[in-house]
Amino acid sequence: MKRTLVALTTVLALAACDGEPSQPPLLLPDGSVEPEPEPEPEQQMEPEPDSEPEPAPDPEPDPEPAEPFEMPEFPGMVVAVDLNPDPDIVEVELIAGGNTLEIGGMRVPVRVYDNVLPGPLIQAKVGDEVIVRFQNKLSEPTTIHWHGLRVSDEMDGNPRIVDPVQASETFEYRFVVPEAGSFWYHPHVRANEQIEQGLYGPLVVHDPADPPVDAERYFVIDDILLDNNGRPPAYLASHPEVMHGRHGNVLLANGQVPPMAIETAEGRVERWRLVNTANARTFTLALSGARFKVIGTDGGRIAEPYEAQVLRMAVGERFDLEVTFDEPGDAVVEALVPTLNDAGDVVTARIPMYEATIAGTGEAPRAIEWPAVEVPERAVDREEEMTFNAFNGPAGVRWVINGLDDPQEPIYTFDEGETVRFSIRNMQGQEHPFHLHGQWFRVLSHPDPYPVPGLKDSVLVPGNATVEIEAYFDNPGRWMAHCHILEHAELGMMSEIVVRPAE
Ligand SMILES: [Cu+2]
Numbered sequence: 281m282k283r284t285l286v287a288l289t290t291v292l293a294l295a296a297c298d299g300e301p302s303q304p305p306l307l308l309p310d311g312s313v314e315p316e317p318e319p320e321p322e323q324q325m326e327p328e329p330d331s332e333p334e335p336a337p338d339p340e341p342d343p344e345p346a347e348p349f350e351m352p353e354f355p356g357m358v359v360a361v362d363l364n365p366d367p368d369i370v371e372v373e374l375i376a377g378g379n380t381l382e383i384g385g386m387r388v389p390v391r392v393y394d395n396v397l398p399g400p401l402i403q404a405k406v407g408d409e410v411i412v413r414f415q416n417k418l419s420e421p422t423t424i425h426w427h428g429l430r431v432s433d434e435m436d437g438n439p440r441i442v443d444p445v446q447a448s449e450t451f452e453y454r455f456v457v458p459e460a461g462s463f464w465y466h467p468h469v470r471a472n473e474q475i476e477q478g479l480y481g482p483l484v485v486h487d488p489a490d491p492p493v494d495a496e497r498y499f500v501i502d503d504i505l506l507d508n509n510g511r512p513p514a515y516l517a518s519h520p521e522v523m524h525g526r527h528g529n530v531l532l533a534n535g536q537v538p539p540m541a542i543e544t545a546e547g548r549v550e551r552w553r554l555v556n557t558a559n560a561r562t563f564t565l566a567l568s569g570a571r572f573k574v575i576g577t578d579g580g581r582i583a584e585p586y587e588a589q590v591l592r593m594a595v596g597e598r599f600d601l602e603v604t605f606d607e608p609g610d611a612v613v614e615a616l617v618p619t620l621n622d623a624g625d626v627v628t629a630r631i632p633m634y635e636a637t638i639a640g641t642g643e644a645p646r647a648i649e650w651p652a653v654e655v656p657e658r659a660v661d662r663e664e665e666m667t668f669n670a671f672n673g674p675a676g677v678r679w680v681i682n683g684l685d686d687p688q689e690p691i692y693t694f695d696e697g698e699t700v701r702f703s704i705r706n707m708q709g710q711e712h713p714f715h716l717h718g719q720w721f722r723v724l725s726h727p728d729p730y731p732v733p734g735l736k737d738s739v740l741v742p743g744n745a746t747v748e749i750e751a752y753f754d755n756p757g758r759w760m761a762h763c764h765i766l767e768h769a770e771l772g773m774m775s776e777i778v779v780r781p782a783e
Contacts, residue, residue: 349405349488352496356542357482357534360400369411370404374424376467376479377417384530384537386510390478391418397535398500398557399465399481406460406487412453416445421469424453426483427596428463428578428737430718431455433757437468438717440688440776441758444469460487461580462498462553462598472559472766473515476504476526478535480557487580491648493602494548499613499634500535501565501593502557503528516767522677524710525560525765531615533633539612542636546608547643551575552601554613556593560765562711562740565591566630567601569611570638575650576600579720579735583653592730594713594740595764602648608640658699660750664692668714668741668763668773669707679712679763679773691761691775694753696782701750709743712768718759719779721751738764756781 348367353359364371378391393399404410416422421444425437434442435455445451463483467474482498505528507513516522533540544550553576556563567589575585578598591599605611613634621627670679678685694700701724706712720735725748732739741747756779763773 349486351403351486354401354496354498356540357498358394358396358400360394360402364411368407369409370402371411371413372400372402373413373415374399375415375417376422378419381478381535383506383510383532386506388506388510389512391474392478393481397478397532399479401482401484401498402465403484403486404457406457406485409454409456414445414451414453416447416449416451419447421446422467422474422479423469424465425468425717426453426455426463426465427715428461428598429455429483429485430458430720430755433718433759436717436757436759438758438760439469457485459580460485460490461576461578462555462600464500464555464557464598466557468760472526472770475557475766476512476559482553482555484553489651490581491650493551493648495544495550497542497550497552499533499552499554500557501554501563501615501633502532503561504530504532506530516770521767522771525767527561528558531617531631531633539632539635542634543639544605544611544636545639546605546641547645548605549645549648550603552603554591554593554599554601556595556597558595560595560767562595562713563593564616565593565633566614566616567591567612568614569609569636571604571606573602573604574599574733575602577734578737581650581653582734583655584733585650586731590730592728592740594711594738596713596715596738597740604645605638606645608638611636611638658750658752660701661698662694662700664700664702666702666704667707668704668712670710677771679768679771681761681763681773681775684775685772687775690758690778693778693780695780696753696756698753699750700753701748704741704747704749706741706743706745711743712741712773713764714739714741714761715764716751716759716761716777718755718757719751719753721749724748724750753777753779755779
């Protein structure tokens, strides 16, 4: 495990070195040479004769050149290197390939992006264009889905719209990131195997208007199933896996066997982002040793931040926390995992995932003022019921949405701009984390005691329960709507919703 760590930090140092010198975006040093080379043609359209030497001071009232946004560092993480000098374009290379990593003292075969687990963190700021030059060095087709990003459907990694990237082929993903938030990326082909084997990575879209914090961190939480030799057992081969999805026997905190150690100090305020990238496991996380305030979820910051000691995170969900260190000591994120004790009783194991050592400084933390988040009121245009169910077919258990087993036709068609209230009824005891691509929704009612605020793209629908959501179909296209327990999706629980563009 040590070796993995060293490898990661080495790569990180390289990434940081590469990034620094080229980073300060070379916006024209004012009042020098003629503005010929880059600036938009408009400037050349107004050729006032004579006055060649001094370009008017006008074209630079833009506030941007004064304080270019600086991407934060994310200590301990591999960050994708932006190869494009344009401050409004993030261009990265990403390679999916096989490798062997040391996990928990075993040599484990993995498939990962850029040879690291999790894949490199991709970051941009709101409105940036993101270009990902992707190479598939796997032995099978794949795609990349940008979980939570409202991109066009052709860039969404949906293999029914754009053919998957074949083995040893390349593809250029290109999209604008319209909203700030914590996102992640992963394949949408044989996802139950490819994601389980390590193909996932974090993605952050920053809002330059957010107040600065003392550190940003991204916690990528996963579990994987390994046999005694560190190999993945056969997929979809056991009844529990078919029924509940693949639950791992090894927890991973940013690709390592936990706990992952963090160094911080009294008086600091940090922003921690969390994502659950497991195939199936819903994580319950206990937070202690600091002040934790939930400031964001799937769709970015929320209108009413709240303090929390426990988070419930279904697959695909994200949380953004403001973490304040009032005093020295240890701040810990623990996974509360139901397990069997020696007597065969179910008990809750507390597994430390992240342990922050808070050095004493005697300093008091400052209060952070987050800009207000607007919550527009929208009238409901339609009401629909969606059901989740299962049946036993000739080929075994199938999981279905609205009674349909892997339907090839869209299950709903809406018009761009429509607001639709769904009552999602789960007819069976197994839970389903529902994920809608390309759109946001809000949770109106939920049976669990935990708050589910803000704009969402993923929500847990517990067994034999109903969850009500209000969805905003503002992004035209063909969009996947499915269970994010990857085994359920593979066994039928995968559908599409069409949003017709407005005239
Ligand atoms: Cu499911």
